[in-house]
Amino acid sequence: MVNELRRIFRDPGVLTIFLVATLAYPLIYKVVYWNEQITDVPVAVVDLSHSPQSRAFLHKWNAAPDIRLTHTCASMIEAEQLLREQKVHGIIYFPRDFADQLADPLGQAHISLYCDMSSFLYMKAIYLSCNQVMLEDMRNIQIDRYEQMGIGKDMAWALVQDAPYHEVALFTPTGGYGSFLIPAVLILILHQTLFFGICMLTGTAREENRENYSLRNLIGRAMAYFLVYYGLAAILLGLYPRLFGLPHIGQFGDILLLMVPYLLAVIFFSLCVSMFIRNRESGLVLLISSSLIFLFLAGISWPKEMIPDEWWYIACCIPYTFGAHAFIHINSMGASLAATSTEFIGLCIQTVAYFLLACGLFYLRRRPKAL
Amino acid sequence: MQRELHMMFARPLYLFASVGVMLLSTFFFLTLMRGGTAENMPVAVVDLDQTTISRRLIHEMQATPSVDIRLVTNAYPEARLAMQQGHIYGIFVIPEGFYDDLVSLKRPQLDFYVTNAYTVGGNTAYKQMLTMVNLTSGAFQREVLRKKGFTDDVIMHRIQPLTIEGHMVANPWGNYSVYLVSTILPGILGLICLMLTIFAIGYELKMQTSHAWLRAAGSNYTVAMIGKLIPYTVIYLILGLGCHAILYRFAGFPVYGNHARLLFGMVLFIFAMEALGITLIGLLPTLRDALSIGALYSMLGFSLSGFTYPQMSMLPPVRALTYMEPLRHYYLIYVNEALMAGPVVNTIRPMLALTAFLLVSLLVAPRLCNALINQNYPLK
Numbered sequence: 001m002v003n004e005l006r007r008i009f010r011d012p013g014v015l016t017i018f019l020v021a022t023l024a025y026p027l028i029y030k031v032v033y034w035n036e037q038i039t040d041v042p043v044a045v046v047d048l049s050h051s052p053q054s055r056a057f058l059h060k061w062n063a064a065p066d067i068r069l070t071h072t073c074a075s076m077i078e079a080e081q082l083l084r085e086q087k088v089h090g091i092i093y094f095p096r097d098f099a100d101q102l103a104d105p106l107g108q109a110h111i112s113l114y115c116d117m118s119s120f121l122y123m124k125a126i127y128l129s130c131n132q133v134m135l136e137d138m139r140n141i142q143i144d145r146y147e148q149m150g151i152g153k154d155m156a157w158a159l160v161q162d163a164p165y166h167e168v169a170l171f172t173p174t175g176g177y178g179s180f181l182i183p184a185v186l187i188l189i190l191h192q193t194l195f196f197g198i199c200m201l202t203g204t205a206r207e208e209n210r211e212n213y214s215l216r217n218l219i220g221r222a223m224a225y226f227l228v229y230y231g232l233a234a235i236l237l238g239l240y241p242r243l244f245g246l247p248h249i250g251q252f253g254d255i256l257l258l259m260v261p262y263l264l265a266v267i268f269f270s271l272c273v274s275m276f277i278r279n280r281e282s283g284l285v286l287l288i289s290s291s292l293i294f295l296f297l298a299g300i301s302w303p304k305e306m307i308p309d310e311w312w313y314i315a316c317c318i319p320y321t322f323g324a325h326a327f328i329h330i331n332s333m334g335a336s337l338a339a340t341s342t343e344f345i346g347l348c349i350q351t352v353a354y355f356l357l358a359c360g361l362f363y364l365r366r367r368p369k370a371l
Numbered sequence: 372m373q374r375e376l377h378m379m380f381a382r383p384l385y386l387f388a389s390v391g392v393m394l395l396s397t398f399f400f401l402t403l404m405r406g407g408t409a410e411n412m413p414v415a416v417v418d419l420d421q422t423t424i425s426r427r428l429i430h431e432m433q434a435t436p437s438v439d440i441r442l443v444t445n446a447y448p449e450a451r452l453a454m455q456q457g458h459i460y461g462i463f464v465i466p467e468g469f470y471d472d473l474v475s476l477k478r479p480q481l482d483f484y485v486t487n488a489y490t491v492g493g494n495t496a497y498k499q500m501l502t503m504v505n506l507t508s509g510a511f512q513r514e515v516l517r518k519k520g521f522t523d524d525v526i527m528h529r530i531q532p533l534t535i536e537g538h539m540v541a542n543p544w545g546n547y548s549v550y551l552v553s554t555i556l557p558g559i560l561g562l563i564c565l566m567l568t569i570f571a572i573g574y575e576l577k578m579q580t581s582h583a584w585l586r587a588a589g590s591n592y593t594v595a596m597i598g599k600l601i602p603y604t605v606i607y608l609i610l611g612l613g614c615h616a617i618l619y620r621f622a623g624f625p626v627y628g629n630h631a632r633l634l635f636g637m638v639l640f641i642f643a644m645e646a647l648g649i650t651l652i653g654l655l656p657t658l659r660d661a662l663s664i665g666a667l668y669s670m671l672g673f674s675l676s677g678f679t680y681p682q683m684s685m686l687p688p689v690r691a692l693t694y695m696e697p698l699r700h701y702y703l704i705y706v707n708e709a710l711m712a713g714p715v716v717n718t719i720r721p722m723l724a725l726t727a728f729l730l731v732s733l734l735v736a737p738r739l740c741n742a743l744i745n746q747n748y749p750l751k
Binding site: 013016017021025028029031032033034037038039041083084085086116117118119120121122124131177180183247284288289291292293296297300301302303304305306307308311325328329332333334335336339340342 | 392395396399400402403404411412413452454455456457460486488489491492494495501547550551555559562563566659660662663666667669670671673674675677678679680681683684685686689706707710711712713714717
């Protein structure tokens with residue numbers, strides 16, 4: 001163990017990956033996603049109705065922080081051209097009969113929204129803000145109409161508002177992209193830097209022909225990595241969320257407990273994979289694209305309910321899957337460790353399984369020499 | 372070049388890395404998001420009212436295809452726990468006294484909670500919740516008006532006097548797979564190009580075989596470089612073409628603009644990533660350092676390209692950094708050609724930017740040439 005620690009700290013490459021990458025990468029991500037929410041998405045307006053109603057609607061809509069009405073166009077063709085040129089990311093269109101339909105007690109008026117799909121966040125901003133304004137307007141129209149039907153104003157109010165609702169976004173009040181992604185990325189960074197670092201160290205040992213496949217060596221190495229990473233994990237998961245204003249409503253003690261099986265599972269998993277690495281650089285080349293695959297496989301950005309079963313079984317073999325969900329549940333949603341027992345037990349099983357597998361692989365490597 | 376072909380086949384890593392990783396990623400991303408759109412995220416209903424009308428309401432919701440109620444309970448903590456365990460993405464609360472308030476027109480309030488800890492799941496649950504509120508509200512208005520003797524037809528337009536029609540330009544199904552995979556896969560290909568270019572050149576330095584390499588090329592740097600990179604480039608181009616064919620021919624992703632220009636964008640992108648590889652190993656002629664920087668650089672490309680989190684929302688200095696990522700320029704070409712069918716100038720500008728990466732790689736030529744001859748950098 002002491003030998004391995006010495007090796008870690010004498011190897012600038014490994015040290016870069018273990019310390020610098022682990023501590024610096026989250027900072028970079030935080031800076032990239034600094035604003036969290038997107039605001040002022042430029043939108044073009046095509047108002048063929050030229051009515052006070054549509055103008056009132058636009059006026060209210062323009063006050064929403066999410067979007068900004070930048071262009072007023074005379075026709076759809078003109079607006080589409082702006083969208084094609086990427087000058088705007090959405091179009092709002094009022095048909096000619098908009099005001100007439102609203103005035104007609106039996107009419108139904110339409111507003112059309114056209115959203116740029118090059119990023120889903122544009123659509124979200126345009127849709128949500130328009131929806132809010134519409135719901136508000138709709139109430140007033142409904143009340144007018146009920147009054148015309150001979151229903152008293154109070155009654156009409158009650159009808160329209162019969163079931164007013166109140167929405168609460170839980171856990172990350174800003175609802176920002178960074179608050180969602182960065183906790184998952186923190187866990188991924190721990191996973192991948194440990195993974196690459198171990199592969200590099202094994203590769204170096206292989207190049208220098210000082211492989212040692214004894215059980216003592218296996219446990220010693222694992223303990224060395226664990227010591228270094230437990231400290232790093234405490235900084236990354238304890239300090240960073242507080243420093244960056246990311247969600248952190250969980251018990252820190254629970255997170256520290258969770259890290260024990262998580263880091264051990266990652267270490268043994270990496271040791272197993274590293275047995276197939278021939279030299280220190282090839283690991284990096286081969287495994288770099290695994291980061292993205294792990295992230296998506298875990299069902300973080302793409303909901304796990306939508307992942308086909310076969311892939312989900314594979315996902316359950318990767319420590320990251322359980323680690324990320326458990327961390328998000330505890331850190332961002334305030335779950336207790338008991339509530340994440342599924343993931344916790346999953347990590348423990350992985351630790352034992354990969355430990356045994358690593359023992360087996362070490363044994364196979366050792367045997368030819370013994371013969 | 373012959374020497375390189377020999378080396379390439381002698382080390383299966385090259386073939387495996389480029390072809391294997393690409394095949395695996397393509398297969399992975401296309402099958403992972405088979406469904407394309409996220410819908411029916413599981414939610415919970417907390418029924419604090421426990422009356423016939425609340426039960427009928429829940430029943431009606433359960434019968435709605437776009438709503439997936441996983442849990443019906445009368446205790447909020449139970450629903451909250453289920454959310455913390457990741458089983459559900461939203462909680463819909465029917466308050467106590469809902470029925471009584473409703474009949475006495477006292478306007479009971481419905482509450483719903485959605486999680487923001489998972490973006491896609493939470494958003495989908497949110498839409499579902501709005502549907503549920505509308506169901507509740509519509510059902511109630513219908514009941515009252517019917518009693519007043521109005522016909523259903525008349526009622527419909529009074530309940531819904533204003534509608535919004537959403538049009539998702541160029542991706543009318545709101546397909547997440549189309550949106551994500553068409554940038555991620557080229558991104559992974561570019562990452563492989565970059566890493567393997569660094570590796571191919573850096574390995575000669577590490578093994579101190581660069582003299583043999585130069586000799587084989589008649590001591591000519593340009594010939595040596597071209598000879599070394601041609602075999603890989605052929606592989607990358609085949610992979611790029613294959614990637615394009617799979618996405619836009621077989622998987623049926625839309626291309627509203629020009630196929631040829633989009634494909635040419637891919638070719639330029641591959642060249643730019645190779646050139647970036649040469650630049651990095653030229654600046655840092657130590658295999659390991661160059662690989663580490665290359666990994667960092669290309670992984671950041673996915674975030675900086677702005678295809679998930681738009682570039683316009685980034686801080687100004689970060690926005691400037693995005694121009695240093697070839698993937699950003701490829702994404703712009705893709706948006707313009709595949710989605711927007713916009714003016715050609717919007718394709719040509721990023722293409723010129725990609726060409727600039729090629730020119731930059733020429734600048735490091737003297738330095739890299741020196742390193743190859745003198746081998747004066749640390750080996751490890």
